[in-house]
Amino acid sequence: MKTRVILLGAGKIGDAIIHLLAHAGDYVLTVADRDAVRLRAIEQAEFPDVRTVVSELADADSVADLIDGHAIALSACPYDKTPVIARAAKRAGAHYLDLTEDVASTRLVQQLAENADTAFIPQCGLAPGFISIVANDVASRFDNLRDVHMRVGALPLYPNNALKYNLTWSTDGLINEYCNPCEAIVDGALRETSALEEIEHFSLDGIDYEAFNTSGGLGTLCQSLQGKVQNLNYKTVRYPGHRDIVKTLVRDLQLGLPERRHILKEVLESSIPITRQDVVLVFVSVCGMRDGRLEQESYARKIYSQTVNGRLLSAIQLTTASSVCAMVDLLIAGKLPQRGFVRQEQTRLADFMANRFGSHYAEGA
Numbered sequence: 001m002k003t004r005v006i007l008l009g010a011g012k013i014g015d016a017i018i019h020l021l022a023h024a025g026d027y028v029l030t031v032a033d034r035d036a037v038r039l040r041a042i043e044q045a046e047f048p049d050v051r052t053v054v055s056e057l058a059d060a061d062s063v064a065d066l067i068d069g070h071a072i073a074l075s076a077c078p079y080d081k082t083p084v085i086a087r088a089a090k091r092a093g094a095h096y097l098d099l100t101e102d103v104a105s106t107r108l109v110q111q112l113a114e115n116a117d118t119a120f121i122p123q124c125g126l127a128p129g130f131i132s133i134v135a136n137d138v139a140s141r142f143d144n145l146r147d148v149h150m151r152v153g154a155l156p157l158y159p160n161n162a163l164k165y166n167l168t169w170s171t172d173g174l175i176n177e178y179c180n181p182c183e184a185i186v187d188g189a190l191r192e193t194s195a196l197e198e199i200e201h202f203s204l205d206g207i208d209y210e211a212f213n214t215s216g217g218l219g220t221l222c223q224s225l226q227g228k229v230q231n232l233n234y235k236t237v238r239y240p241g242h243r244d245i246v247k248t249l250v251r252d253l254q255l256g257l258p259e260r261r262h263i264l265k266e267v268l269e270s271s272i273p274i275t276r277q278d279v280v281l282v283f284v285s286v287c288g289m290r291d292g293r294l295e296q297e298s299y300a301r302k303i304y305s306q307t308v309n310g311r312l313l314s315a316i317q318l319t320t321a322s323s324v325c326a327m328v329d330l331l332i333a334g335k336l337p338q339r340g341f342v343r344q345e346q347t348r349l350a351d352f353m354a355n356r357f358g359s360h361y362a363e364g365a
Contacts, residue, residue: 003332006030006067008057008085009076010038012169016313016321017076020357022047023309032066057081063088070094072328078172079105086112094118097327099125101173101216113341121342124324127152128219129344133352134299135284136345142288145229151211151283153237154316156275164239166275168316171265178246179256180215183222185232190222196247211235212243220343237281276305276314303361318360326358
């Protein structure tokens, strides 16, 4: 019996999710989006067991009607749609998964998950998402934790503009990460830090990078590790010089103000092209006590774009879509809690990497 899944949002990442789930053979997929042209292209692709519905996704009641009859509601919409879709999923009695990096949205999902009869699993992408699964796995092999550092970057292979960057995923999400406050644990205490600050430089495989604070990448790991670790932080990786230009736009020109972010979005989308020639960098470093000695263990991986089922997917499309599709599989297989709020770090890394979707992290490395 195939599982009925509804995907809300058919943008860059939604397109990759459709491609992966439609060819899996175990799901009947409904795709809802406001863009009729985009949905028509999906129909013309003739994916097996996929139908489309045009919807504004405007209010919880109408979205609940869309979700009704589906076992799983999967949101690939911008974070501002999270309240509507999460509430609708609860009303419809469906499991809920999303890709949001927005801290406030995730807190709302956590509240909705209380006394829910189904699972609510937000932040199922790369960061937050996979990075938390890796960090928790490495940290679990220590007796006591001192430092947990998480670094993730989605970068063009061939940068050729001043930002040394190409748009690879949601512009709204990118701006959100650059503008909103960040969480961290500093000297054992939960702290709020500023985005674009605490810049550091490092090299990997002979390539120079910079990393700086961005919002949302830690997911719920601060809650999970509070009281267990002295220092925990997350930083986004870019090529050197990127942070300074973004800081000029966001701070000096005040395009990071909520009422002016639409200007920043227009500037970025009209000036910076997208690319499928990219690389995703994942780096976790954990330091702590093990067998009476202070030790450090690191996890480093680069994932590149791949052709999957005859379709070229960028590295960020592949990693983000693979993450959420793996979580759907693991939920159906009973390897995740079936009700209430589920944190990414509750997933076993071994289960994730053994999954048919999660294995793309190894195949594309």
